[in-house]
Structure formats: structure tokens, C-alpha cells
Amino acid sequence: PILVRGLTRKSAELGSRVSRLYWVNTLGAVAGTLLAGFVLLPMLGLRLTIAGAVALNILAGLIVLWLARRALPSQTLEAVASALRSGSPEAFPESSRFLLVSFAVVGATAIAYEVAWTRLLATTLGSSTYAFTLMLATFLAGIVLGSALFERWSARAEARHRRVSLATFATTQTCTGLAALLFLVCFQYLPAVMPPILRATHESFGGLLLAQFAASALVMLPAAVVFGFNFPAVVVLLAGTPREGAGYATAVGRAYAANTFGAIAGAVAAGFWLVPWLGAFRVVALFAGLNLVLAVLIELRSSPSRLPALALNVALITVVAFAGWTPLFYNRALAYFSTVLYWNFHESNLTLAESAATTDLLFAADGLNASVAVARTDDYWALKTNGKVDASNHDAPTQLLVGHLGAIFHPAPRRVLIIGFGSGMTASAVARYPDVERIDVAEIEPAVIQAAPYLEKLNRGVLRDPRVHVHLDDARNFLLTSRDAYDLIISEPSNPWIAGVATLFTDEYYAAIRRRLAPGGILVQWVQAYALHPADLRMILATLAKHFPETTIWHVLEPDLLVLARTDTSPLRFDRARKLWANPGLHEDFISLSLFRPESISAYFLLDDAGARRLAAGSVLNTDDLTLLEYHAPRALLSRGLVQTNSDLLREFRDGLLPVNLDPAATPAALEGAAETHLELQDTSAAQDCLNALDAQPVTSTLALLRGRVQFAQNQFSAARASFEIARDLDPDSLEGAHWLAVLEHHFGDDAGAHRLLGEILRRDANFLPALTDRMEFARDREDWPAAAQAQIARMAAMPHPAPEEYCTLGEFWLRARNLAEAERVYLRGISEEPYSYSCHRNLANLYKTAGRFAEARAHLEFVVRYFPDGDSETYSSLAEVDRALGDPRSALAVLQKGRRIFPGDSALQDVLSGK
Numbered sequence: 001p002i003l004v005r006g007l008t009r010k011s012a013e014l015g016s017r018v019s020r021l022y023w024v025n026t027l028g029a030v031a032g033t034l035l036a037g038f039v040l041l042p043m044l045g046l047r048l049t050i051a052g053a054v055a056l057n058i059l060a061g062l063i064v065l066w067l068a069r070r071a072l073p074s075q076t077l078e079a080v081a082s083a084l085r086s087g088s089p090e091a092f093p094e095s096s097r098f099l100l101v102s103f104a105v106v107g108a109t110a111i112a113y114e115v116a117w118t119r120l121l122a123t124t125l126g127s128s129t130y131a132f133t134l135m136l137a138t139f140l141a142g143i144v145l146g147s148a149l150f151e152r153w154s155a156r157a158e159a160r161h162r163r164v165s166l167a168t169f170a171t172t173q174t175c176t177g178l179a180a181l182l183f184l185v186c187f188q189y190l191p192a193v194m195p196p197i198l199r200a201t202h203e204s205f206g207g208l209l210l211a212q213f214a215a216s217a218l219v220m221l222p223a224a225v226v227f228g229f230n231f232p233a234v235v236v237l238l239a240g241t242p243r244e245g246a247g248y249a250t251a252v253g254r255a256y257a258a259n260t261f262g263a264i265a266g267a268v269a270a271g272f273w274l275v276p277w278l279g280a281f282r283v284v285a286l287f288a289g290l291n292l293v294l295a296v297l298i299e300l301r302s303s304p305s306r307l308p309a310l311a312l313n314v315a316l317i318t319v320v321a322f323a324g325w326t327p328l329f330y331n332r333a334l335a336y337f338s339t340v341l342y343w344n345f346h347e348s349n350l351t352l353a354e355s356a357a358t359t360d361l362l363f364a365a366d367g368l369n370a371s372v373a374v375a376r377t378d379d380y381w382a383l384k385t386n387g388k389v390d391a392s393n394h395d396a397p398t399q400l401l402v403g404h405l406g407a408i409f410h411p412a413p414r415r416v417l418i419i420g421f422g423s424g425m426t427a428s429a430v431a432r433y434p435d436v437e438r439i440d441v442a443e444i445e446p447a448v449i450q451a452a453p454y455l456e457k458l459n460r461g462v463l464r465d466p467r468v469h470v471h472l473d474d475a476r477n478f479l480l481t482s483r484d485a486y487d488l489i490i491s492e493p494s495n496p497w498i499a500g501v502a503t504l505f506t507d508e509y510y511a512a513i514r515r516r517l518a519p520g521g522i523l524v525q526w527v528q529a530y531a532l533h534p535a536d537l538r539m540i541l542a543t544l545a546k547h548f549p550e551t552t553i554w555h556v557l558e559p560d561l562l563v564l565a566r567t568d569t570s571p572l573r574f575d576r577a578r579k580l581w582a583n584p585g586l587h588e589d590f591i592s593l594s595l596f597r598p599e600s601i602s603a604y605f606l607l608d609d610a611g612a613r614r615l616a617a618g619s620v621l622n623t624d625d626l627t628l629l630e631y632h633a634p635r636a637l638l639s640r641g642l643v644q645t646n647s648d649l650l651r652e653f654r655d656g657l658l659p660v661n662l663d664p665a666a667t668p669a670a671l672e673g674a675a676e677t678h679l680e681l682q683d684t685s686a687a688q689d690c691l692n693a694l695d696a697q698p699v700t701s702t703l704a705l706l707r708g709r710v711q712f713a714q715n716q717f718s719a720a721r722a723s724f725e726i727a728r729d730l731d732p733d734s735l736e737g738a739h740w741l742a743v744l745e746h747h748f749g750d751d752a753g754a755h756r757l758l759g760e761i762l763r764r765d766a767n768f769l770p771a772l773t774d775r776m777e778f779a780r781d782r783e784d785w786p787a788a789a790q791a792q793i794a795r796m797a798a799m800p801h802p803a804p805e806e807y808c809t810l811g812e813f814w815l816r817a818r819n820l821a822e823a824e825r826v827y828l829r830g831i832s833e834e835p836y837s838y839s840c841h842r843n844l845a846n847l848y849k850t851a852g853r854f855a856e857a858r859a860h861l862e863f864v865v866r867y868f869p870d871g872d873s874e875t876y877s878s879l880a881e882v883d884r885a886l887g888d889p890r891s892a893l894a895v896l897q898k899g900r901r902i903f904p905g906d907s908a909l910q911d912v913l914s915g916k
Contacts, residue, residue: 026228027144101258102294105290106230108269117139120219126341134216146228150228167309170299184288187330192351208638275366289324292316295313349904350869360377362454366447368445373387397592402429407429407433408577413435417486417489422492428459441470475509506627551565600673602671675694701727704727705723728741735770746774823843836867870902
């Protein structure tokens with residue numbers, strides 16, 4: 001307003017002056033956003049960046065004062081100052097009040113759109129700080145373009161003696177509604193913009209930024225341009241014909257105040273209420289309708305009213321309501337699918353919509369902080385945050401061990417704090433310890449807790465445990481405001497490339513954790529080893545290790561690392577694990593982690609404290625002021641091969657197979673247990689290393705058995721037989737030794753000897769599962785399908801809860817034995833246990849096709865084509881055959897064409913398609 005007061009001399013100049021000031025100011029905001037987000041903050045940190053902004057403000061003020069004194073005589077300066085002090089606005093007519101209220105509504109819609117668009121784009125583009133910076137800069141750039149467009153338009157309008165009118169204002173609202181409607185209709189096609197760019201740029205960081213900008217521009221620019229055009233237009237309307245100078249500034253001030261007030265209201269309403277209630281997509285539709293309603297009201301006040309414009313706006317309101325509340329334009333699966341992460345996940349010819357449709361969404365909600373969904377398919381349950389899988393049953397080993405690791409090595413954890421609820425698996429692991437009295441969970445997103453009932457298969461209903469207390473709070477805030485002391489703190493945030501998450505890896509964060517740990521307390525920190533450059537991994541370790549006297553590194557699945565940070569350096573002991581081994585719930589978890597004895601957890605050890613500190617030596621720290629991880633991690637988001645790079649780096653600093661401060665008396669048992677676990681995890685090389693370290697130990701039955709298993713895996717069958725025989729000689733009652741000898745006899749073709757050994761085992765223990773599995777596998781190998789089916793029945797009877805795939809295996813045996821009735825019964829049972837079972841649906845479809853039950857076959861084949869489109873090319877041929885049998889050649893052709901697209905090298909499909 002001050003600039004308008006000082007620069008505007010004629011009413012004809014007002015529109016041009018305001019628009020120029022507006023777009024120049026906003027252009028500076030664009031430059032500042034990009035400069036801060038991409039350069040200053042990553043290089044200088046928060047404090048120096050803010051200090052630089054302060055210095056620029058002061059410099060600008062000094063330059064303007066110097067220019068003013070040179071350009072204006074003292075009497076002019078005094079006149080301007082007098083006007084600023086005493087200039088009073090003219091009468092405030094009713095029409096001005098209407099315009100101000102309308103302009104406040106426009107401000108509310110602008111910010112509400114930005115909130116909703118940001119939420120929707122965060123899933124598609126990723127949630128890094130760079131993505132959000134680009135979204136904001138793109139929106140501001142649209143305002144720059146719109147305001148500059150108004151400057152040119154107003155100059156032409158003045159030349160033609162035309163003025164800004166209410167009709168102009170109404171038209172801007174119609175155009176805003178149209179832009180939002182265009183977004184609603186095209187939203188499901190937006191993700192398709194990114195893959196070509198990512199592919200053409202070889203998934204480089206620059207290519208990622210380009211793809212993010214392109215998608216942001218398509219979404220935001222049309223409406224943002226209208227908002228930029230709208231601001232100076234409304235200012236001109238509000239100015240009317242007031243007194244020179246002071247009245248123009250008053251008009252600008254009122255317009256800016258009203259628009260900003262509306263923006264505040266829109267931000268609060270959309271962010272805290274409407275997005276969680278309606279969802280981001282419908283919020284766009286709601287505010288598009290509001291823009292169009294505003295256009296109607298303005299048209300009704302204009303003179304004369306334009307009936308065609310009124311009719312158009314009413315029609316558009318109807319279309320917007322339909323587009324926002326019908327599933328026709330909102331592909332929910334695609335809306336919760338992270339294109340930037342999974343666009344080429346299948347490495348196939350699937351479209352993005354087909355990839356997204358391979359899972360069902362049991363739950364989906366736009367929460368206060370993120371969009372959360374629960375995805376489901378065959379043997380797969382996953383929690384997705386902004387489209388990214390944050391937890392799943394495929395990650396169960398990591399999520400369970402992060403809970404067990406600290407609880408096993410702490411002598412008596414009573415109070416536990418878990419940062420991030422996720423799927424709830426970690427909390428459920430901790431809850432199985434009988435001596436744990438309280439579990440506090442700090443979770444920032446309420447929708448994650450709302451999703452928990454849909455993941456009870458993973459979290460075992462842990463929220464019903466009275467010891468579990470969920471705090472809907474930011475982890476940093478909770479740590480700084482809590483006065484409780486904890487024996488164990490587990491920090492399991494999301495990936496550090498996500499905006500804001502890197503603050504859960506800072507120096508100040510670990511200092512706060514250390515203050516909240518009781519004497520002897522332990523921190524367990526999850527760290528990713530994928531999409532993270534080695535320098536950033538070293539930085540995380542350096543930042544954490546600074547606060548703890550002992551830091552060791554463990555791992556489960558190769559991409560996941562666990563840091564065990566202790567406040568004392570007493571020897572690690574297995575006494576507690578041995579006492580807990582008899583606990584049924586804990587034993588179940590340990591077996592699921594392939595831990596067959598208390599000492600087996602040693603298999604997951606990677607680096608001791610000395611190695612971890614050598615690895616971290618010389619690294620910079622990640623701090624609240626200079627959150628380097630926030631800006632480094634996104635650059636590695638699409639990088640390939642970093643898992644192996646980090647794995648090789650960690651092994652360079654490895655000093656031994658076991659922690660150096662492990663109780664020496666436990667060393668032999670720890671090495672044996674580790675070897676056994678490595679064999680179960682099919683890491684033969686690691687198992688061999690453990691056994692080599694036991695060469696000086698007396699040979700026991702267990703040791704000989706483990707050596708035989710390693711030799712068998714290495715195809716040293718004669719040596720394996722000798723080892724298994726030694727094991728059996730040392731322990732004639734060993735069922736495990738007899739089982740492995742039977743496997744070896746079968747390998748050499750001596751089925752009679754193998755069955756004799758299995759008979760001995762099962763006479764002693766009719767439910768010994770390895771022997772029952774051997775009988776089934778031996779019958780399958782010789783294609784004796786009735787015998788295989790009977791062996792599978794006995795095997796399943798020995799299982800407490802047979803997995804759904806066991807029914808599918810049994811059904812396959814009955815199908816091959818041509819017992820269709822029994823096969824159908826078993827397949828249906830398998831589907832009732834696992835509704836998404838690929839094997840059961842696929843084989844049941846074949847059964848129905850063979851029996852001529854084509855309608856039933858079609859239903860199961862269509863299920864397979866939707867959820868497993870790249871599973872098997874024969875599915876498409878079978879479905880086409882069924883479609884033809886049902887008299888639907890057009891569907892058959894469409895299915896074959898889709899199969900040919902997904903499997904372009906399949907000659908059989910091509911032959912069917914060409915009629916050969």
C-alpha cells in the first residue's frame with residue numbers, strides 16, 4: 001500500500017502499478033523459495049539463511065531511503081509522510097464490503113487449493129523438501145504470470161477506454177472453477193506425466209526435479225494464473241474513484257488484508273478439518289464449487305446481469321459436484337500409489353493404473369499430516385504413507401527385531417517409548433515381554449492409529465493392551481515436554497528423505513533421547529541402507545554415536561540396519577534371553593526370526609563399537625540448524641546399487657563375527673546359533689564363517705550337523721554324508737540328523753533308504769514336520785500325486801495353523817491326481833483363508849475350465865488378470881478361450897491384446913491373437 005501511495009498519480013495507472021508491484025514481489029518470492037530451498041538452507045543452515053534475509057531487508061531499506069532522498073525534494077517527502085499520518089479513507093460503501101468479502105473468499109479458495117494439491121501431489125511426486133519447494137514455487141510462479149498478464153490486459157483496456165468491472169471479477173471466478181474442474185477430470189492421468197521424464201533422464205536427480213515440476217505445473221499453473229490476474233483486478237474495483245494517492249493505498253491495503261484473512265481461514269479450514277473429513281480430492285471440488293457460486297453472486301450484482309454467464313456457472317457447479325463425488329474421475333488406488341517410487345517397480349509393461357490396481361485398499365484416509373492407506377493382496381499387508389510403503393508383513397523380521405533387540409539385552413525394561421507406531425508390529429513385539437509395565441507410543445498422524453485395526457494380522461491387536469498409551473504428538477515435542485525416564489527407546493521413523501523426518505536423526509534429537517533414558521537405558525534406532533549415500537549413513541552414525549558410550553550395528557533384512565546404543569558398556573549376556581525362551585509368545589516371535597536358541601540373535605550382529613566409530617570418523621553431524629540429511633537423502637532416492645555399496649562399506653569395518661564385549665562363555669553357543677540362523681536365511685557363506693571360527697572346538701552332533709548342511713548347500717554331497725553320519729553317531733536319537741540323511745539318500749536316488757529313515761523318524765515322533773515335509777516332497781518329485789496329497793494332509797495336520805498356500809499346494813496335488821471334487825473343495829478352503837491367493841484362483845479357474853464351468857472360470861481368471869497382470873501369460877490365453885466359449889469374442893480379443901502388450905515376447909499369445 002505504501003508503494004501504491006507513493007507511485008500512483010492517476011487512476012488510470014492503478015491497475016498497471018498494482019499488478020507490476022504484485023508480480024515483481026511474487027517473482028522475488030519464487031526466487032527466494034528456490035534459492036532458500038535448493039541452495040541456502042542446504043549450504044548455510046537455518047540461522048545463517050534467516051540472518052541473510054534480515055541483512056537483505058536492512059539493505060533494501062537503506063537503498064530505498066538513499067534513493068528517496070535523491071529523487072524527491074524534502075517538501076514532497078513531508079507531504080507523503082503527512083498523507084501517511086493523516087490520510088483517512090473515504091466512505092466505505094456497501095459494494096466495497098461485498099467486494100472485500102468476496103475477495104476474502106477468493107483468498108480462502110487459493111490457499112485451500114494449495115493445501116489439497118500439495119497433499120495429492122505429495123503421494124504422486126514424493127514428500128521430499130525439494131518436492132514441496134517446487135510445488136510452492138510453481139504456485140507462486142502462476143501468480144506472477146497472472147499478474148503480469150493483467151498488466152498487459154489493463155493497458156490494452158485503457159487504450160480502448162474499457163474498465164475493470166464486476167463482470168471481470170465474475171469471469172475470473174468462472175475460470176478458477178474451470179481450472180479446478182480440469183484438474184478433477186484429469187487427475188487420474190497426472191501420474192503418467194512422470195515415467196517418460198524419469199526414463200528419459202535415467203532416473204537422475206535432475207530428471208526427478210523436472211518430472212516433479214512438470215506435474216506441479218500441470219496441476220497448479222492454470223488456477224494460479226487466474227489468482228494472479230484476479231488480485232490487481234479486485235484492487236482496481238475497490239479503488240473506484242477515490243482521492244488521489246491516499247485512497248489508492250487504502251484500497252490496496254483493504255484488498256490485501258481481506259485476501260490474506262481469507263487465506264488464513266482457508267488454510268485452517270482445509271488443513272485441520274476439510275481434508276481429513278472429505279479428502280483432498282473432494283476439497284478441490286468443494287472450493288471449485290465455491291468459486292463458481294461466488295461467480296454467480298457477482299454476476300447477480302453486476303449491471304446488467306449476463307444470463308449466459310449465469311447459466312454456464314450453474315451448469316459448471318453441477319458438473320463439479322458430479323466430478324468430485326463420483327468415483328468415475330477418482331482412481332483411489334492410483335491416488336494412494338507413489339508414482340515416483342514404484343512407477344517401474346514391476347519392471348514390466350504395466351500401466352500405472354494397472355500397477356496400482358494390483359493391491360486392494362482396505363483403508364484410505366487423508367490425515368492431518370499425511371495420506372494413509374492399508375494395501376492388501378496375496379500374502380501381503382502394507383501400511384502406506386503418502387503412497388510409500390512404511391510397513392508390511394514382508395518387513396516383519398525388521399519390525400519385530402527392532403522391538404526385541406533392546407528388550408533382550410536390557411536386564412529389565414519396565415518403561416518403553418516407541419517413536420512411530422507404523423503397523424504396530426514393533427509395539428506388539430515389546431508387549432510380549434511380561435516385565436514391561438508401560439509402552440508409550442509417539443505418533444504424529446492420527447490416521448495411522450485409525451488404520452491399525454486393518455493391520456491386526458501384523459500388530460496382533462496391540463492397541464487393546466492396557467500397557468500401551470498412544471500420544472498423538474510430534475516425537476521431538478514429546479521428548480522435550482515429557483518428564484518420564486525410559487529403560488528402552490525405539491526410534492523407528494519413516495525414511496529421512498521425507499520432509500521433516502531428518503529432524504529425527506539430528507544431534508539435538510539424540511541429546512533429547514539421552515536425557516529421557518534411565519541409567520542403563522538403551523536406544524534402538526532403525527536406519528535404512530537403501531537409497532542412502534554412504535556419506536549420509538556415516539553422518540547418521542556419527543551424530544548418534546556422539547551421545548552414547550557404546551554403539552553397535554545389527555541388521556536383519558539386507559536393506560535395514562539397527563543401531564543398538566547403550567548408556568553403559570557392560571558385557572552383553574544371553575541370561576535374560578535364556579529365561580524368556582520358554583515364553584510361548586516370545587518363542588513364536590523368535591522362531592519367526594529364525595532364532596532357534598537364545599544365542600542365535602548373534603547372527604544379526606554386524607559392527608561393534610570400535611568399527612562403528614571408525615566408520616563414522618571424520619563425518620559432519622546432522623543438526624537442527626544444518627539438517628544436511630534433509631537435503632542429501634532425496635538426491636539418492638532413485639539411485640540403484642546403494643544397498644550393496646553400503647553393505648560392502650560396513651563389512652570393511654567389521655572386526656569379528658560377534659560383539660567384542662560378549663560374555664566369552666557364550667561364544668561357542670553364539671557361533672553355533674548364528675550359523676544355524678544363517679543357514680535358515682540361506683546365507684551359506686556367513687554360516688561357513690561361523691563354523692570356521694569353531695574349528696578348535698570339540699565336535700558335537702550339532703556342530704557336525706551344521707557342517708553337513710553347509711556342505712550340502714555347497715553341493716559337497718559326499719562330505720555332507722560323512723558329516724551327517726558323524727552327527728548321528730554322536731547322537732543316535734537325533735531326528736534332525738536322520739532327516740538330513742534321508743534328504744541326502746533321496747538326492748542320490750535311494751528312495752528306499754530315504755523312506756526307511758523317514759519311517760524311523762515318524763515312529764518316534766509322528767508330528768516331526770521336517771520328515772512329513774520330506775515325504776511330501778519325495779512323492780512330488782516322483783510325480784506320485786495321490787501319495788503327495790496324503791503326505792500333505794498329514795503335514796498340514798501337524799501344523800497349528802496351516803498357511804493358506806498349504807491348501808493351494810494340496811489342491812494342486814488333487815488336481816494332478818484328477819480328483820476334481822477334492823481339489824475344488826481344497827481350493828475354496830484356501831481362498832477362504834486367503835482371498836487374494838494367486839495359486840488357488842489360478843488353479844481353480846483351470847479346474848472350472850476343464851469341467852466346462854466357464855462362467856466360474858471367467859470370474860477367477862479375471863481376478864488373476866487384475867491383481868497379478870504380469871504373473872503368467874497363459875492366464876490371458878485361458879481367459880480368451882473362456883470368453884469365446886461364453887460367446888464374447890470382443891472381450892476375448894481385448895484380453896489377448898492386453899496380454900500381448902504385457903508379454904510382447906510371448907509367441908504363444910501372438911499365435912492365438914493371429915488365429916493360428
